[in-house]
Amino acid sequence: MKVNIKKLNKNAVIPQYAKPGDAGMDITATSVNVTDNYIEYGTGLAFEVPKGYVMLIFPRSSVSKYDLFLANAVGVLDSSYRGELK
Numbered sequence: 001m002k003v004n005i006k007k008l009n010k011n012a013v014i015p016q017y018a019k020p021g022d023a024g025m026d027i028t029a030t031s032v033n034v035t036d037n038y039i040e041y042g043t044g045l046a047f048e049v050p051k052g053y054v055m056l057i058f059p060r061s062s063v064s065k066y067d068l069f070l071a072n073a074v075g076v077l078d079s080s081y082r083g084e085l086k
Contacts, residue, residue, distance in 0.1 A: 001050060001053065002050070003047055003048065003049055003050070003055070004047070004048035005045055005046070005047055005048075006045065006046040006047075006048070007044060007045060008044045008045060008046055008084055009030065009031075009044040011030040011044055012028075012030055012043060012044030012045050013028035013030070013043075013044075013045075014045075015027050015028075015045075024058065027043055027045075027057070027085070028043065029041035029042065029043060030042060030043060030044040031044065040086050041086065042084055042085075042086050043084065043085045043086065044084065045084065045085050046082055046083060046084055046085070047077060047081075047085060048082065049077060049078070049079040049081075050079060051079045052079065053079055054076055054077065054078055054079065055076075055077035056074060056075065056076060056077075057074065057075030057076075057077065057085070058074055058075075
């Protein structure tokens with residue numbers, strides 16, 4: 001399956017596998033927006049997921065090294081969404 005990726009800023013990092021055999025790719029944050037209620041990280045990337053598919057974003061086990069978590073435990077990027085992955 002082909003997923004098109006668009007860099008929205010020069011600091012964006014195209015996702016890649018950390019190790020051979022990994023099931024998921026690592027996403028890199030390139031910006032941060034701190035509010036009273038949450039912290040939002042931007043990736044500087046937009047994805048074109050093929051129609052009929054979905055991209056799932058899960059925290060990797062290494063996130064336990066930090067005091068961070070994905071607010072709803074999983075992210076869903078529908079095929080119709082074309083904005084930045086945050």
